[in-house]
Amino acid sequence: MADEKEKLTIVMFNGDLDHALAGFTLATTAASMGMEVSMFFTYWGLNIIKKNEGKIRSKGLMKKMLNFMNRGGSKRLKLSHFNMFGLGTWMMKKLMKEVNYPSLDEMITMAQEMGVKLVPCSTTCGIMGISDDDAFREQIGSLAGAAFFLNEARQSKVTLFI
Amino acid sequence: MADEKEKLTIVMFNGDLDHALAGFTLATTAASMGMEVSMFFTYWGLNIIKKNEGKIRSKGLMKKMLNFMNRGGSKRLKLSHFNMFGLGTWMMKKLMKEVNYPSLDEMITMAQEMGVKLVPCSTTCGIMGISDDDAFREQIGSLAGAAFFLNEARQSKVTLFI
Amino acid sequence: MADEKEKLTIVMFNGDLDHALAGFTLATTAASMGMEVSMFFTYWGLNIIKKNEGKIRSKGLMKKMLNFMNRGGSKRLKLSHFNMFGLGTWMMKKLMKEVNYPSLDEMITMAQEMGVKLVPCSTTCGIMGISDDDAFREQIGSLAGAAFFLNEARQSKVTLFI
Numbered sequence: 117m118a119d120e121k122e123k124l125t126i127v128m129f130n131g132d133l134d135h136a137l138a139g140f141t142l143a144t145t146a147a148s149m150g151m152e153v154s155m156f157f158t159y160w161g162l163n164i165i166k167k168n169e170g171k172i173r174s175k176g177l178m179k180k181m182l183n184f185m186n187r188g189g190s191k192r193l194k195l196s197h198f199n200m201f202g203l204g205t206w207m208m209k210k211l212m213k214e215v216n217y218p219s220l221d222e223m224i225t226m227a228q229e230m231g232v233k234l235v236p237c238s239t240t241c242g243i244m245g246i247s248d249d250d251a252f253r254e255q256i257g258s259l260a261g262a263a264f265f266l267n268e269a270r271q272s273k274v275t276l277f278i
Numbered sequence: 279m280a281d282e283k284e285k286l287t288i289v290m291f292n293g294d295l296d297h298a299l300a301g302f303t304l305a306t307t308a309a310s311m312g313m314e315v316s317m318f319f320t321y322w323g324l325n326i327i328k329k330n331e332g333k334i335r336s337k338g339l340m341k342k343m344l345n346f347m348n349r350g351g352s353k354r355l356k357l358s359h360f361n362m363f364g365l366g367t368w369m370m371k372k373l374m375k376e377v378n379y380p381s382l383d384e385m386i387t388m389a390q391e392m393g394v395k396l397v398p399c400s401t402t403c404g405i406m407g408i409s410d411d412d413a414f415r416e417q418i419g420s421l422a423g424a425a426f427f428l429n430e431a432r433q434s435k436v437t438l439f440i
Numbered sequence: 441m442a443d444e445k446e447k448l449t450i451v452m453f454n455g456d457l458d459h460a461l462a463g464f465t466l467a468t469t470a471a472s473m474g475m476e477v478s479m480f481f482t483y484w485g486l487n488i489i490k491k492n493e494g495k496i497r498s499k500g501l502m503k504k505m506l507n508f509m510n511r512g513g514s515k516r517l518k519l520s521h522f523n524m525f526g527l528g529t530w531m532m533k534k535l536m537k538e539v540n541y542p543s544l545d546e547m548i549t550m551a552q553e554m555g556v557k558l559v560p561c562s563t564t565c566g567i568m569g570i571s572d573d574d575a576f577r578e579q580i581g582s583l584a585g586a587a588f589f590l591n592e593a594r595q596s597k598v599t600l601f602i
Contacts, residue, residue: 129440145585211569243373243377266436269435269436274593276599277601341535401541405539424469424470425473428475432475
């Protein structure tokens, strides 16, 4: 690996607002520092890049239930702690606005504009029945598996599991 | 480190079904790609490699309580989200079967057959009173501490804390 | 990066007793092995290095509420699992004492004496209104942002997100 590029690879496993904000703050900062950034979304992390509108079509009762309860979309995420039936999450968003911090939704768009690669995990999608092309926001990369992630990771200076 | 081997080291800190599946999917995929893989189990992560049968013998009321409530075994793990008194976990397992995805138990056996090293953390075992040799599945490596893990990690291309 | 030092960088994102103990066990072990260690505290992780005495002064009702409920201090942290209204956390501390394992508070002091750098995240502090200089324990480094962390991380052999 003679001319290894400075690269950051992140697995987004958790789908809470706080994990998402931490991930995208690191991703956009790294991109602005000239690093190449890949984010790989698996398990609950898939919720972060689901569409805010519409719903996911899937076949079978269990998949329908799972995808209904686990609907996702950057605007629906909650804090992993201190959600307090929505109050904590609402306060957090309010405080972010007060200091002019971008919303998660704006950060995702910003990351995409900066060239950060957003890749959904094919295995989780397969198990949860998210076969639908329009489950995710626009300009999301094609589904890929663990081998793809590991290949990215072993070319990276820094790899994080969030 | 002139001829550094391509190595993956994982700390398994969480003991939920989803974390365990993510860890073993990465471990087995990396092994199939020719990487050397070590997994270091600490705190709740120890539950993943505990035996499914029998119980852990430990001395003292508190240790007995802790080990009873925290019984572990790959077949007893629950999802970290959407467990819903067992319903979510049951649905997840069912959906995995539908697409012929191996169960966690099968994946652990597979990882062992592929040469993935599974190492329990000696410090956690010491504190929780898991002194018993037969607490863990067969062919688990000897207990080792943080220094062991750090040595593995600094020879690794990729290190993850799951 | 011709003479890259053996360095460990840790993001402390979670603020539970178990995550804190895992982080500081790794940090002090790495320092004793001659590694250079930086710990970067963000989100709930900030609670770990907050003062045990006194309270955080902040302006505005929401910030006051958030900082009251999220008071922190190494002696107030709880386990992420099996807290059981404090019983599990109390048992854990008791068991640690039985095997003469240092308390979290002692480990943080020890880490500082060994030269481990403890750095609070400026962005989280800004959003949560922790502007107060005396929110944190003594000898904590100045606030720094994601760019600081990424710079440390890309010079590190091992980087963990805990």
